[in-house]
Amino acid sequence: MISDQVLEIQNRKGHFVDQTKQTVAVIGAGLIGCSWSALFLASGHAVRLYDPRTEAGDIARAFLAEVRPTLTALGYDCSGFDAPALTICATSQEAVTGAEIIMESIPERLDLKQTLYAEIEPALLPHAIVATSSSGLKLSDLQALMTDPARLVIAHPFNPPHLIPLVELYGNDRTAPDVVPIARAFFEGCGKVCIELKKEVPAHVANRLQAALWREAIHLVAEGVATVEDVDKAVWAGPGLRWAVMGPHMLLNLGGGEGGLRAYVNQFADSYAAWWDDLGHPALTSDTVAALTDGLTQEINGRDYATLRATRDTQLLSVLTALRAARA
Numbered sequence: 253m254i255s256d257q258v259l260e261i262q263n264r265k266g267h268f269v270d271q272t273k274q275t276v277a278v279i280g281a282g283l284i285g286c287s288w289s290a291l292f293l294a295s296g297h298a299v300r301l302y303d304p305r306t307e308a309g310d311i312a313r314a315f316l317a318e319v320r321p322t323l324t325a326l327g328y329d330c331s332g333f334d335a336p337a338l339t340i341c342a343t344s345q346e347a348v349t350g351a352e353i354i355m356e357s358i359p360e361r362l363d364l365k366q367t368l369y370a371e372i373e374p375a376l377l378p379h380a381i382v383a384t385s386s387s388g389l390k391l392s393d394l395q396a397l398m399t400d401p402a403r404l405v406i407a408h409p410f411n412p413p414h415l416i417p418l419v420e421l422y423g424n425d426r427t428a429p430d431v432v433p434i435a436r437a438f439f440e441g442c443g444k445v446c447i448e449l450k451k452e453v454p455a456h457v458a459n460r461l462q463a464a465l466w467r468e469a470i471h472l473v474a475e476g477v478a479t480v481e482d483v484d485k486a487v488w489a490g491p492g493l494r495w496a497v498m499g500p501h502m503l504l505n506l507g508g509g510e511g512g513l514r515a516y517v518n519q520f521a522d523s524y525a526a527w528w529d530d531l532g533h534p535a536l537t538s539d540t541v542a543a544l545t546d547g548l549t550q551e552i553n554g555r556d557y558a559t560l561r562a563t564r565d566t567q568l569l570s571v572l573t574a575l576r577a578a579r580a
């Protein structure tokens with residue numbers, strides 16, 4: 253005989269028919285958890301937030317106030333930024349009670365995440381999905397101590413998740429087949445752009461690409477080829493602007509003219525082979541870090557953290573708004 257719990261889980265999709273109004277537990281109110289909370293609330297969901305820091309509620313509310321104008325300008329409805337849509341909870345179990353989606357955003361430590369899952373599992377709805385923001389922990393390790401590992405999915409955002417569209421989804425052979433599609437529908441309903449990994453690799457896709465670029469950026473500074481500021485400029489004033497519009501494969505396909513990527517490869521294959529051989533393998537030694545931070549001091553030129561963050565977000569808003577209009 254099939255138990256009630258199994259029947260509930262088999263009927264998971266039935267619980268996610270209305271993607272516009274879910275109850276989402278956000279566990280962890282740091283950089284990522286606050287940003288997720290803002291996005292979910294602005295997307296019409298109820299958020300139950302838990303963080304052991306006593307000041308977490310104040311931090312979250314201050315963050316919501318800060319990002320409200322940006323999200324409003326993007327067309328989100330921020331009227332639910334207060335109670336009753338937002339509930340600050342005293343325990344993780346209280347936060348997950350009644351929640352369909354659990355967005356875990358606690359520090360990147362396997363033991364902490366495994367302990368949290370063990371703590372919340374008894375209080376979860378049978379059909380609830382647990383999504384982790386983890387940047388690089390293995391899903392199989394995260395699932396290891398779970399009673400029901402089928403409900404766990406990686407949903408890795410790019411900072412700040414309330415603005416950057418990308419969410420990288422990964423479910424393995426222990427993840428229930430309906431969990432990734434449900435997670436995709438949920439995040440797309442919040443305006444996100446999802447990709448799905450077909451196999452597990454450390455750091456998923458986007459962080460590997462970022463790591464590859466940063467490695468060479470560090471190498472160029474360490475070798476004295478260009479200053480920190482000029483290397484940064486080479487990205488934002490150059491290919492970075494194109495990358496906001498299309499990915500590297502598509503752009504180089506255009507770089508080959510009418511002949512596309514094949515023509516590009518015919519022309520540049522030998523060059524790339526030589527360039528790849530010449531790329532650096534820097535280490536983050538104290539000397540290298542000092543060179544980077546000295547260079548950044550010049551580039552920052554006295555601006556404080558809040559100013560830099562506001563500059564980033566204002567300009568991101570302009571790019572997102574312009575792209576949305578261009579793609580409409």
Ligand SMILES: NC(=O)c1ccc[n+]([C@@H]2O[C@H](COP(=O)([O-])OP(=O)(O)OC[C@H]3O[C@@H](n4cnc5c(N)ncnc54)[C@H](O)[C@@H]3O)[C@@H](O)[C@H]2O)c1
Pocket residue numbers: 279280281282283284285302303304305344356357358359360361364368385386387388408409410411
């Ligand atoms: N920072 C980034 O750029 C970035 C980007 C994408 C994904 N991530 C991932 O998001 C997750 C969170 O990263 P972050 O940068 O927001 O970290 P953070 O340190 O800013 O925030 C973590 C929060 O979790 C809280 N916390 C600790 N233990 C907890 C527990 N048991 N239950 C509930 N809350 C707890 C802390 O008090 C803190 O407020 C990590 O897995 C990280 O890999 C981070």
